Amino acid sequence: FQNPRILRNQEPLLRSGRSLVMDSHKPMFDVDKFDDEFVQKLKSGNLPGVGMMHAPISLLPTAFPEIYWNQACDVTPIFSELIDRVSLDGKFLQDSLSRTKKADIFTSRLLDIHSNMLERNKKEDIRLGLHRFDYMLDEETNSLLQIEMNTIACSFPGHSRLVSELHQTLLRSYGDQIGIDSERVPKNTSTGQFADAMAKAWLEYNNPRAVVMVIVQAEERNMYDQHWLSSMLKEKHNIVAIRKTLAEVEKEGSVQEDGTLIVGGKAVAVVYFRSGYTPNDHPSESEWNARMLIEESSAVKCPTIAYHLTGTKKIQQELAKPGVLERFLDNKEDIAKLRKCFAGLWSLDDQEIVKQAIEKPGLFVMKPQREGGGNNIYGDDVRDNLLRLQKEGVDGNSAYILMQRIFPKVSNTFMVREGAYHKSQAISELGVYGAYLRNKDKVIVNEQSGYLMRTKISSSDEGGVAAGFGVLDSIYLN
């Protein structure tokens, strides 16, 4: 465990500002140089009169070194292949999560559905993964470190493309005054590539009357982001997408003899989850019944229960253990490329690490098996929770993992929320989308499919956009 940070007792961001002054990439623009009139012109206009609210965005892209962009793109198909192979090892998933099962009822319910499918020897010949692999640039070690692998309900394949296009447009008009070339903002293909992969999955299912069903939350707030995919499915592929909550699926759904899932009288070819990743999405047994109905059907699940479990933080931590990647991947170079992105990841059984985390909680993040933002534990709360668990006895330990906290470089940005802009010191997290489609032994799609840059004020622990902390951003390569 060679992280220099753990061995020193400085809070890296409070150091004499060395990392804020000597960073290798001088910022291409200085927000203090802009006067209000220019920024208003950039921002162009105020809130629309209606109730709709624009998604929070940054006004200009954030610098991201090309070498790390290339690295993040390069490992995307390897991570997608890893997920597919891990998902096929039912024993590995059940064993790795067996103690989490005792400590976390939500994961336990997912595991029950998974073991039910194992008992039935249920095969998923057609597998569609629409993943997002999130990274931060660790400034201390100058390395690209993976935050997590998202295998369910990856937000913003719609909006992220729009933000990249907005930034490219702004830079075509004002780039020379700001000093950035619009060509340095990578083209963002997220919407099209995700829609294409979904359309190919629909084709593999081979029932021209079948629809794509998007599983949504009752009060979904991010529906326009979801809408982009549905409308592209219609415009480009003439495929109908319907939106249902899990409760509606339970009420209107059934599985026919041949496995066909029928919902509201329509055959379903692909089930695309944009809900179902948190206990809040399962307020009653109805939702769990719907989940089981979908899983036991022949519809292509995105994700299957196995893909969903493979994306848990506990599995992320298990995969980081020595020798584990070798169980799933053959190519030594690929394995080395993935390992290079791993931040420190530990279970709470690691006494030495727990001791260090109690002494220096600011250098760790404590994570439950939850998605959706706002669930992770930071700073002194890490110590308090570790001490609490020690008092309560070790069974609770396996509901969490510990992860090395990453400190990316701070940059200046203009954030636009509710029509107003704010100059902020911010840090960013790059998500790279990966589309993966397989039918039996044929890999039909496995490609990096665009990106999402999320930027948050550097003092905020959480960065989720839907959770209200971050803004949608894009990158310019330097």
Ligand SMILES: N[C@H](CCC(=O)N[C@@H](CS)C(=O)NCCC(=O)O)C(=O)O
């Ligand atoms: N409302 C649901 C939200 C779905 C959701 O929260 N997804 C997780 C991965 S599981 C995620 O991508 N979080 C990062 C996006 C953020 O910063 O808010 C949707 O959009 O379908």
Ligand SMILES: [Mg+2]
């Ligand atoms: Mg996540």
